[in-house]
Amino acid sequence: MTLLLTLDDGSIQRKLAEAVDLARAAVLEDAGAEQVGAHVGVDSEDAVSASHLFEATVTGYRGWRWSVTVALAGEDEPITVSEVVLIPGPDARVAPAWVPWERRVQAGDLGVGDIFPVEKDDPRLVPAYLESDDPAVEAVAKETGLGRVHVLSRHGRLDAAARWHSGEFGPRSDMARSAPDVCGSCGFFVSLAGSLSAAFGACTNDISPADGHVVDVEYGCGAHSEIEVEVTSSVPVAELVYDDSLMDFEPAPETPVEAPEPEPAEATVVDESEAPVAEAPETAEVQPEVEPEAVTAETAETADEAQVEAESASEH
Structure with missing residues (x-):
């Protein structure tokens, strides 16, 4: 062939x-x-x-x-x-890729009576004796039924911490970004035990929306224990206030009644032809001119008095 x-x-x-x-x-x-x-x-x-x-x-x-x-x-x-x-074909509607049922289960799917077994090699869990400093203690605890078979591994703790930090009660939520302070300084915050104690705790404030939930230390709400609000009156009040019960009142003085103004008298018309005529004063004699060198103190004073008399007579 x-x-x-x-x-x-x-x-x-x-x-x-x-x-x-x-x-x-x-x-x-x-x-x-x-x-x-x-x-x-x-x-x-x-x-x-x-x-x-x-x-x-x-x-x-x-x-x-x-x-x-x-x-x-x-x-x-x-x-x-x-x-x-x-x-x-390229535009055909097909079923999604097959995913095993244990991988399709999401948070919130577990209902009453449902059972969800953990995988044998789940990386989130490790044998309990790996978390003890004394293997003898773990052996005794397991024999008496007091110890747990598995505890959280480092991978499990980090996975939970990342989920809580980015969740509803983490620092990136809307409530935390608008809060006046964080949970780490709140009196209602109870820290978790173990390695997660530095970053997470439980809220015990029944007013808070996070009551009974694990919260991040950087989460916060408006019910923080250290919040102080200044209580003021809703009615605006002036800075200067008078107490009417302690004030003294005095009556204002009465205003005096003004007397009516008298009517102006009629002007008297005087006939200038009948009025007596004042006699003109005699004209003072003209003093001869005196040389400046011959004027003394006495002659100067006598001249001043004569001038005053002449002015007075002219006025009359």
């Missing part, structure tokens, strides 16, 4: 690609004409086989295709049909 894998020059693939009618006849015999659509392509499987694809018009299988695989055993052999199957 000739080795087609090494001697093929492309003629075999051409023969396989041209066998569209043979492939359609095979799928019509298997499914029926009402469930087979147009030919949409051909895929090469290997050197001696190829698959022809037809649209599937099957109810409930939108986007699926009929795949008819044909093969050629030799250059002088006829093309034969290997299989006819229904496969999903």
Whole structure:
């Protein structure tokens, strides 16, 4: 028999690609004409086989295709049909990838009466004796039934810490970002024991939304124990306040009644022709001019008095 894998020059693939009618006849015999659509392509499987694809018009299988695989055993052999199957196309609706049930269970799925066994090699748990400083103590505790078989491993503690830190009661929540202070300084905060004590604790404030929950030390709410609010009156009050019960009242003095102004008297008209005429004073005698050198203190004083008398007489 000739080795087609090494001697093929492309003629075999051409023969396989041209066998569209043979492939359609095979799928019509298997499914029926009402469930087979147009030919949409051909895929090469290997050197001696190829698959022809037809649209599937099957109810409930939108986007699926009929795949008819044909093969050629030799250059002088006829093309034969290997299989006819229904496969999903690129736009087909298919079921999601299979996930084991123990991996599909999420937080909150466990109900009353449900049982969820832990995997044998769960990385979150380790034997209890690995967490003790004294193996003899663990052996005695286990024999008497007082010790636990498993405790949290380092991986389990870190996993829980990351989940709590980024959860509802962590520092990134809306409540924590609007709180005036953090839980680490609150009197209602009770720290956890062990290695988680530095980062987590329980809230014991019944007013807080985190009451009874594990909270991060950086979480906070408006019910912090050290919050002090200044209580003031809702009614605005002035800085200066008068106490009416302690004030002394004095009556204001009565305003005196003003007397009416007297009416102005009528002006008396005087006839200037009948009025007595004052006599003009005699004109003072003119003193002879005196040389400046001959004026003494006595003559200066006498001249001043004469001048005053002359001015007085002129006024009358």
